[in-house]
Amino acid sequence: MSRFLNINNSHEVAEFQTELDLKCPVCDKLFRGNIHMCPKGHNICHNCVSKINSNHCPVCRVVLDPEARNRGLERVVAIIPERCKYESFGCSAIRKNGIEAHEANCDHRIVDCPLGLDRCSTPESPLTFGNLMSHIEMTHRTFMAKAHVGEGYSRFDAPAKSFEDPSVLIFPGALYGFNDNYFSSVAVKWGHWMYFWVYAITTRRKAESYDCILKFENKNNFLGRWSRDPVIPIDDSLFDVLNRGINCVTMPVGMAKERFWSEEEKRIAVYVIIKKTGQGTGIRPRKKAKT
Ligand SMILES: [Zn+2]
Numbered sequence: 159m160s161r162f163l164n165i166n167n168s169h170e171v172a173e174f175q176t177e178l179d180l181k182c183p184v185c186d187k188l189f190r191g192n193i194h195m196c197p198k199g200h201n202i203c204h205n206c207v208s209k210i211n212s213n214h215c216p217v218c219r220v221v222l223d224p225e226a227r228n229r230g231l232e233r234v235v236a237i238i239p240e241r242c243k244y245e246s247f248g249c250s251a252i253r254k255n256g257i258e259a260h261e262a263n264c265d266h267r268i269v270d271c272p273l274g275l276d277r278c279s280t281p282e283s284p285l286t287f288g289n290l291m292s293h294i295e296m297t298h299r300t301f302m303a304k305a306h307v308g309e310g311y312s313r314f315d316a317p318a319k320s321f322e323d324p325s326v327l328i329f330p331g332a333l334y335g336f337n338d339n340y341f342s343s344v345a346v347k348w349g350h351w352m353y354f355w356v357y358a359i360t361t362r363r364k365a366e367s368y369d370c371i372l373k374f375e376n377k378n379n380f381l382g383r384w385s386r387d388p389v390i391p392i393d394d395s396l397f398d399v400l401n402r403g404i405n406c407v408t409m410p411v412g413m414a415k416e417r418f419w420s421e422e423e424k425r426i427a428v429y430v431i432i433k434k435t436g437q438g439t440g441i442r443p444r445k446k447a448k449t
């Protein structure tokens with residue numbers, strides 16, 4: 159290693175970090191922020207300390223003092239630029255501070271394809287945000303047809319037997335384009351429930367500016383039910399969404415089949431409208447009761 163560290167050289171910084179052993183022994187990630195220290199001198203990152211159930215040092219089992227921190231090492235870590243955690247996926251970004259803000263927007267961050275969810279990538283060849291749209295164009299070409307408009311039908315093809323299938327079933331909907339961003343509707347059957355939501359293929363922050371209106375077409379071809387929800391950032395995984403169950407429409411499988419499934423066409427049709435948050439729906443909001 160050179161005598162003086164060139165902090166703009168990502169390779170040199172990496173070497174320096176390895177040499178000083180600036181990684182948490184529990185999670186093997188580079189230290190960031192608060193660093194806890196056991197009475198015997200083992201350093202553990204804040205994230206790991208907050209996750210352990212006992213108050214024993216995970217390295218030597220000595221009882222930890224939650225107040226004890228290695229402030230000297232915290233200051234050393236604070237002046238070393240950090241590399242983006244998606245480095246192994248091709249990102250060369252390095253920041254003196256605010257690497258988290260970069261990572262949230264990083265083109266090399268790993269996402270699931272909204273039209274295949276976990277099925278379009280493998281741990282060996284994950285899908286990065288920057289490659290997502292070209293993946294969609296190549297693999298799901300038919301979905302691109304309507305991708306220039308901010309509203310239209312999503313037709314979730316569901317053969318009759320899918321309602322009895324005990325596994326998690328994913329039904330891709332349609333791709334929408336609105337304000338230079340793409341959005342994609344998804345329906346998932348999980349256990350006895352159906353979930354419907356709209357993914358925003360953009361950053362978490364930009365996703366906050368959009369809502370979606372889902373109008374469910376019932377069997378007699380008029381809209382049987384509608385809802386307005388925030389769109390969900392593509393960074394939230396399928397199971398994040400299912401576990402939280404918010405910002406999506408949920409209904410029992412029986413109800414979805416009974417009221418909204420077309421037997422002739424073997425599908426559930428939902429009319430989706432992407433809106434800017436706060437933009438009117440044409441439907442007057444219900445008045446709140448006075449308290
Ligand atoms: Zn850790």
Ligand SMILES: [Zn+2]
Nearest residue numbers: 196200215218
């Ligand atoms: Zn220890």
Ligand SMILES: [Zn+2]
Nearest residue numbers: 242249251264
């Ligand atoms: Zn990055």
Ligand SMILES: [Zn+2]
Nearest residue numbers: 271273274278
């Ligand atoms: Zn895909």
